Amino acid sequence: MSLRDVFEKNPDRRYIMFGGKGGLGKTTFSATTAYWLAKKGFKVLVFSVDPQASLSDIFQRDIFGKGPVEIMPNLYAQEIDADRRIKEYQNEIRHKIKDMYGLEEVPEEIESYIQATAAEPAMEESAIFDAVVDIVVGGEYDYYIYDLVPLGHALYYLSMASVYDEWISKITQLRQEMQEYSQVAAVMQRSKETEEDMILKELLYIKERINTSSGILTDKQKTAFFFVLIPEDMIIIDTQKAASLFAKFNVPLSGYIVNRVIPQELAQQDIPEYLRNRLEMQKKYLAKIDQTFGNEVLGWVHEFERDITGLQMIERLAEEIFGR
């Protein structure tokens, strides 16, 4: 099976993700897949949730924080500016407080709390994944390609999502009980109906958002997750570990792509010792990859003579991966 087959045989899988350690080519494959799908006539959005995003670099255009930018017909790219999103969100909360209570200024105590939240480590992940929910529920595109953050972040978010979900269910329960008590008091005092609990409403909204974002990551019908690796021992071991962790969180793994393979034909030529050693090393680890991942490997991509930036190079790579 090749990468092309996976796409053609599973037309329902519209959320595509590439994962792997940093610097192995996730962005490259995201961009290339987006390019290929766009050429086939699908409307594609490739977006990055990485604060050090490199979509701008690969498309050679500054798209950071600018919303979806059209790169070529049918192909849109977006880099989420998490910092700005957090600031806007905080301002929204400040406005809401001022509006609700007719205040000129947010009370000092509350203000310092709002400011402190920005420093929380989980804030950025939450903001990013919340932004992703906004993008995905929009449903404007045929394909959504996640240029995923390095493995750690994704795992962190997945585990966070399941804990949050449980936690919010508990809080919601408490809130519902509280409402029952208010109702009892209201009945006893024969007063009017209690007013609608806005907090309960917000909690249910939060729960839905978290479920949507983690739901997409774990939906076998709609999501395809690919691992990118290179023929080196440490990477193989790490990928194996990550794959088993992802499997625990029910992320649907669709296969592996081996990047940076030095063409074996070079061995027949007169090449320096250094390159010959690299070739030997890769041969060994390619065999190991074959042993470990077997027919889950969807493609081997050779090392290009230069880096992949700009649409011309992306086109060349797309031809290599998906064929003409």
Next chain:
Amino acid sequence: MSEEKKEKKPGFFDNIKSVLYGMAGHDMARFALKTRGSMEHLFILITMGDLLGIPILPPYYSLRLLPYVVPQISTWKRRMLREKDLTDALA
């Protein structure tokens, strides 16, 4: 209650109802409200714990709830940080 009823002088049964409410219902209503009040403070603790330095709910989401609990924050903080003594049990 319809307007017609409101204007009428409370009848015998209304008086009985009030007396009964005073005897039984009032305490129950007070208890229900008190319990609800405690739960409100528990709720703020688990959502806004960061205000006391106890991070519990992820801040991104607790911010969404913040506007609704603004009026309760100061009484809640006072209650949480207050020293407890024997007379509390009688309250």
